[in-house]
Amino acid sequence: MRIQLSLSLILLLALCSPLLGNAAGDETQVFTISGKVFDSEGNPADSTSIRVDSMASVWSSDGTYSVSGISEGQHTIRAYFMNNGHTVAYRQIYVSQNIELDWHATKNWITLHAVNESGEDLDNGLAPTLELLDTGESASTNNGRAEFGPLPIGSYYTIKANIGGGESEAQYVRMKLQEGSLTETHINDFKLHQNHNSRYGYIVDQLGNPIQNVQVSTDNKSSMTNSDGFYQIENLAVGSVYNITVQQANVDIIPSFNETITFGEGWLNLTSNVELIFPDNVSFTTQVQAIQQEPLTIEWAGGDFTDRFALYMNGMLVYNHTDPYYTFIPQTAGSYEFTIEAVNLNGSTASSQPLLIMVLPESSSSDLWSTGMSWDYEVTHTPLSMYGTHNITITTLGQEIIADAFERQREVYLTRVYDEHHSEGEKSYKWYDADTLLPVRTYWVDAPSESSYFQEGTFGWNFTSQGSQANPLSGLENQELHFNRTNIIGVPGHPNGYDDTYNSVVITENVNVTTPAGSFSTTHISITDDTDGVVSWEFWYNTTVRNYVKITDRLPGSHSDSVSYLLTDFEVPTQPQFIIDEYLMSNKDYDVKWGTFQGAVSYELFENNVSIYSGTETTFVRTNQVDGTYAYRLVAKLPSGHSMESEEYVLSLVHIVQPPQFNPVESNMTEGEDVMLSWGAVENAIWYSVTLQNDNGDTQTIYNGSEPNFKIEDIEQGRNRLRVNVGTSEGKISEWSPSVFIMVEETESDSAFGEIQAYLPGFGFGIVIIAILLIITNYRRLSDESR
Template identity: 45%
Template sequence: MKMKVAFIASILLMLLISPVVQSEDDEGSTFSLTGSVFTFDGSPANSTSIKVDSMQSSWSDNGLYVFHGIASGEHTVRAYFMNDGHTVVYRKILVDSDISLDWFEGRNWITFRTYDEYSSGEVATVVDVIETSESIDSQGGMETFGPYEIGQYYTIRAHFGDDETPSQYIRFKMDSGSSSNPWPNDFEFRYGHNSKYGYLRNTQGAPVEGAVVSMGGVNSITNSDGFFLIQNLEIGTMHTITANHWGIEIADPVDAEIVAGEGWLNITSTLEPNFPEPANFTTQIATTRDSPVSINWEGGSHTDYFTLYGDGEMIYKGNSESFVFEPSEPGTHVFRIESVNSNGSIVSPRELQIIVLPPQSSSDLWSSGMSWSYYVLSTPEYHQNKTYTAIGSEKLLDAFGRERDTYLVRVSDEEYEEGEKAFRWVDSSSLLNIKTYWSDAPEISSYYQEGSLGWNFTASGVGAELFSQNPPTSLHFNRTNIIGVPGHPNGYDDTMNTVFIERDVEITTQAGDFRTTYISIVDTNDNIVSWELWYNSTVRNYVKIIDRLPGSHSDTVIYELTSYDVPTTPRFITEEDTLFTDDDYSIDWADFQGATNYELFENGKVVYAGDATSFKLEERQDGEYTYRIVATMPSGETISGDPLSVNVVFALSAPVFTTPSDSPMYISESKGESVSISWVLLSRYDMSVLTDDCSINGECDSSIDYETMAEVDWYSLTVEIDGEVREIYNGSQATTVIDLEPGQYRLRVKAYSSLNGAESGYSDSTFVIVEESSPYFSPPWEWAILAIILVVGGFSFSSNALRTGTSLIQERD
């Protein structure tokens, strides 16, 4: 009997243990995602990246891809079609086995679940897509339709249980998704609930984009078509639907009952406020030592004035589209521009950076003018030749908020277009990037990229520098990459790593053979070697870098040194072939170690002698200029640097209106219809003279460019009303008087000088509004005064009394 009991007990124990073992096996198993990638028309796609959550990307090969190591559960999958439209597609997947999934550029999927809180068991639900006539019998798990074309509208509906009439509808616009919204086409159907959707349009039938439509505590933001979707409101309930834009209610509230069936509810805006469009900086990222920098921007429509912020503080407010920044301290200064009108304001999403270079210590590892050239190979296959030139130093906060000493480095590439710029801020201790910045050529696009990085090296939990006597063994790495490309997701990395350092490792590059310190940084999560670096003390930099976490579309980027240059002669900081559009400009050069004096030669003649590293040249004629810098050493020896060529093409600045001083200026027809208009030309580097409430006849006289104004042959003043533009003045005087009928007028003026053969662009607009006079009726009290005068005068109607009463009325008029 005891043996029987023991046998039964052992069987029960095995039954209890086996599910636990099976569960542990399931939790430890991973699965694969495989498939093909196609273009929109079904042809095999070129190189395409597939990424699951934050795992390492897998690139397609001949239109096929494989992705291993996916745990069970819900995940975000992204396909990036690098060479087929530069587009991305995000969707949700549920993984419980190996999955085959084919991707099409420009197409995405619908994913959904059904819920029935009122049923104790599973209730079959039929869900169909009206436009394609496809249907699925859902039991509550995640289901999928598609892929369907992105940008098109689709309607899906759900039949719960035995209900003959579909109770819930959802209509939506297929979206590609993004890193911030990876599941845009994922929906929930809940029994006893329905949706409301429709278009918000203005009284002219145009869509209202970006408005917040609210109903039952649920918000939806209208898309570019004015479409909104509010989901899962309980059937049988009453709700008030509202629409507002920038906090202003733009439609009358509407009460609606939630019923089964289609959920159309279109709204017409009764108020259409014109909100300002964002301004865009036309000045690109720039460096300066201590010279003023003119910051320029272009405003959008419906803007009354601009507010310019520098380093978070308001530094200008007015309707000019330029401002002169005069540096007071070195560092990177960040500017943002806000457009404002009476209905609201909007800040431009793109900022401007002006880098003010500080003096540099001779004890620094790097000095201005040092440069390193690399052959850069990216995987998938792409190569570049880049040169990195040190141009200064700066204190900077890294991605962890720690202040770091950095070297400012200018990146040059022979394939860069005119105006395309890139910079790096390199940690002075580890020589690793703390900040990166790139902006496209203005003629090509307004795209940009800005990266913030942090390298927290430690040894036994204590901070350690990479090349110190107590080298680090661990690294916490963090990076945020802001990608200034519409619709492109930003990039984020945060990893824990182990650091291995080996000395006296020999390596051969295109620049020669080197004995190096080899650094290997391994991700502790997946044991992937994220970085390999070879540092040489003679070069004072890395001679080779293999970066397997580059924060770009590449999986690996290899930098191999081809040449380096530690200056043995003075070097210019001003770039070769710089184009100056003003006849006043500065030439900058690097501090040459040990030099006591410099001479700057222009076309063979000395134009400056002294110990500064910058000199401002004035009133240069158009043409090409060649400069050479010569340094004098303590011994009296002179060392000459390489020549620098620049070009000067004078551009006449646009005039600035002085009267009317306010825009718009309102004039009553009864006060006269003649308007005095005047303008001035301002000095190139002081375009803000009239923005600080200073009179042009007072302290600001010196900022008016009288010399250039005297050389102007003619000004052309134009007026625009009702879309028609005509010239109303052409002459050499910077003032005129014009007669205007009632209406709203937009005035602009430009200038021409035959001396330089230069014609300016048009000025910023100023507006004059001439208002019609309304008929005047004397109020009763004026007639009462006249009656009293008549009584006092004994009804004599004397000429004096009548004159007095009449004059009172005329004075009121």
């Protein structure tokens, strides 16, 4: 019996062992990448995110990290230093075991993969010798892969590789180390093919200046020059001859040539004798503004050498034509960012500053803030601003929904910020969270007459209590705050600003505060940084004011150490409010706008004490207005029969006539041909004037008349520059239009006649001699006959 049981167990184990073996073999082995993260000074980095491929991010707050569950093979790993300059580094990594990898802000790796001509890894027998010439380091391969680093980002490096050959069979790679991005994860990763080499160098113009965006191509390989004019084409077969083309905007700037690939350094520096003319700068003339959900004409001014304009809205092309304007018809409320490019055959020139248009939704009577509400503050910076104390006014324009710094959709109030020290045309907007009344977004743009500088900030205020969302205005105690801010500084050479902190929140009710606006009973909110114990913010909120009457900000994200706000006045509207941005207009067509007044059944609008509108709309369009001063009053009519009247709003109009725009015209013609010039008609025009400037720089007026077209006859040979301006019945004269150039070449008959004309004196002299000889011959013949 025991023998039978033993045989049965053996048989059962024999049958099960293959199944057990297969089950074990099916388990995928996984590995861990761990290490430390350092800032640029070598100290443990603050909040840093490590991510492998599309796996969940792992956050490090103590300078260490660990990512587990990584399968064997090639992966992309990146580090994002949120609190250390918001820098990022992407690199490739081959995982076949647990790996320790330390990251340093502003540094990255060069990664290499050596393969034979069949694409197989090179390790055994033909294992390459790799050397980083700039540091003298050498590296060996594992699974055909090697790396150098971490190294400072932004520097150039040269790698020398010997694959199964001697010194004479070395191949080279040169590169500029970069951060990498989500779309350029392999930017610092190079595959080295046996018996191949690279060609690299700089492309410059005749003066030695680097030329950017030049495409160097051969077969199916190409490289685009960077801002230094550097390019590199890799993995060209040694011994082969390649035809290399060098183009900018699809135009050859260097004649194509043949290049034989050899081992050794791959320098191939090139100089172009061709100068491509790109369009002059283009910029928006329409300024940043908030509008109701209605059409808006967006205008811009271009320059010479422009064929057309390309307008983008939130990154999408919406207009591609020659006219310098576009009618924007918003479909939904929200913020829209427009960018513009001037385009010709050689390429494009983009405006340095975008245009922000904010489309406002209808406000609700239940909102805490309503259109027209405003608060005045006395703002003091430490150290003191060059202007001393600033007096600002924050006025509510409307509402919208936007994403905060944590990508949470937040309902916000859009406000306009007026500073007494702002220049004309300088504008500032802030978006305040509808629940906490704390800023979610800021936007400032300098006056166009001063600069093209701008600043844009995005905030995240994540209040929680015992793990649930909370509001500091609710009075709920024991709250925490995760704060994040990104400041984009649109000033050349100025770094952007970033903050990410974890904080404790203390809320105290019934705290009395006195400001220039009066004494108030407030809710006091104190926010303390958990890391350094500094009280970063203090807010004092009053329910009557519906806002904070005092703010102390010790983390302002600017050049100040702290900023304090003291309420000096406030207004919860008890009368209708105009919401026009401008007090000085240059366009004779404009909108008069006002905010929705709670309870109103209709409105009546007066212009210079004359009623011009009665109805329920909140916008009235004025067209073809003459220069002058206009005083507006608005009356809101209530169901009870009572009415509320606004304060008077005074607007000054000085209309600026835009120059006519030439219609497309043939740019080359032959001498003696006529050309018909035409341009867009201007309203109320009484004359147009066209000037012509020839090759010698001489300028003359060739047309002065009332028609928007003119035929030019007998234009001189050479390059002729044409411009047009206009005068109107209002006594206005525009600036000169962008130029049109016409090249006039001589006719072939003129050229042939010129060649014949050079020989005419010789022909004439010959004819005279022949005539004299004929006379003498005839005279002798007659003499002989008379004898």
